[in-house]
Amino acid sequence: MASGFISDPPLSKKKRTNGSAKLKQIKLDVRREQWLSRVKKGCNVDSNGRMDNCPSSKHTASEENRSSCKEMTRKGEDIEGTCIQDSDSRSTINSPDRSTYSHDESSGKDFSGSSSNSISTSCSGNDSEEEDDDGCLDDWEAVADALYANDKSHSVVSESPAEHEAECRYTVLEDDKNPRVDFSKADFKSEVPESKPNRRAWKPDDTLRPRCLPNLSKQRNSPLNPNWRGSRKTVPWAWQTIIPQPSQCPICYEDLDVTDSSFLPCSCGFHLCLFCHKKILEADARCPSCRKLYDHVDGNVGLNIGAKAFCITQSCRTGTGW
């Protein structure tokens, strides 16, 4: 159903690039109204007819928007080349995969919208932001398109409209049952087999995931593992997270930098930044936490104590130092 729209807009809109910006604005407004009315009515409880119609109309609106603004940028490119025939053929060839790209994005948005009705205002806010950023978004998408076109052979591109339609049907069908769960499924299924440029965070079980990234699931499971203490030396960052280290100075609420966070002027372990420490030294010179007088030695002492406390793994330093 949506594939009919996809091939049409680039050709028909070719002539009115001047008015396309205005048109785009109007369409965005319409889209926002639809979006808001849908959220107001409540996606889950309301009649199925509404649920079926709204997303699809939204998709076409956004697709048209995207393709029309893409047209603007493309035209700009082609004027340089003065090769209109070429541009026409290029745009028609490229249009299917371009629209799948935009469709994917909009279905992603659908998912976030339907999963929580309460975020409706923030969602609409995102829309307006997107509007503002459209200029750079176009370029970005153009780059993504180019990459995508390079990755895939032309045979795959010709396949994509059918795939795209299947996706659409799939989401609409699933829509009737439960939009919350099935949108995610649809999104996921359409994404995995095509191996598209990844627009999501890495999943822990992702095969392409870089090894250097810290594994959150491991971190969470580690306390359950009885041997985790033994492996402390291999994962020093895990050890550091156990010690409650404030990220901000409790006095001035500025972020603690590396020097500050290794600075422990008092034996009670109260962290503060060097700046606040200096200020306190000028006044009553007592630790804000335990009221003990700060030693009237310059910051070096504190720094060494701090280093000692935190560099447990570096035994050589503690041996030679204190």
Place this chain on the structure above:
Amino acid sequence: MAANTETAQPNIVAPAKKPLPAAKNVDSQSVLKRLQSELMALMMSGDSDISAFPEEDNIFIWKGTIKGSKETVFEGTEYKLSLSFPNDYPFKAPKVKFETTCFHPNVDVQGNICLDILQDKWSSAYDVRTILLSIQSLLGEPNISSPLNPQAAQLWGNQEEYRKMVEKLCKFQDA
């Protein structure tokens, strides 16, 4: 949020800070940051017994409220306070006063509070929340030995009479 506060800062500072040198300006910026962070933390903490909010045009003056703790003679009462922060806060304590009359051994008729942490025992690690909580606990546990209000200190021994006095003043305030 961070962007909002940053843009809001110049508006607040501008009238008060213009005559002062630039070095002072940096200081007041950090005081502002601290006060704004405290306000955020206080609003997020969800304490029902205490609250505080800056005055409309001056973030250095706050209005606070304290509810009397349960199982004390002050149960069910609410007191308004004003907090005035110095330019070198939190290295110096804010000036805290009761705005509503508080019949308490350590509070005088003008509403001045005799509390060590607001004077010589002040620490920069205290904040608005801990101040208000300290005053709230002071209500139930006065220091009788050095009273600002000798009459209240005398009556403290008779809790029933004291409660009646508190209720009477409370009604007087409301009316």
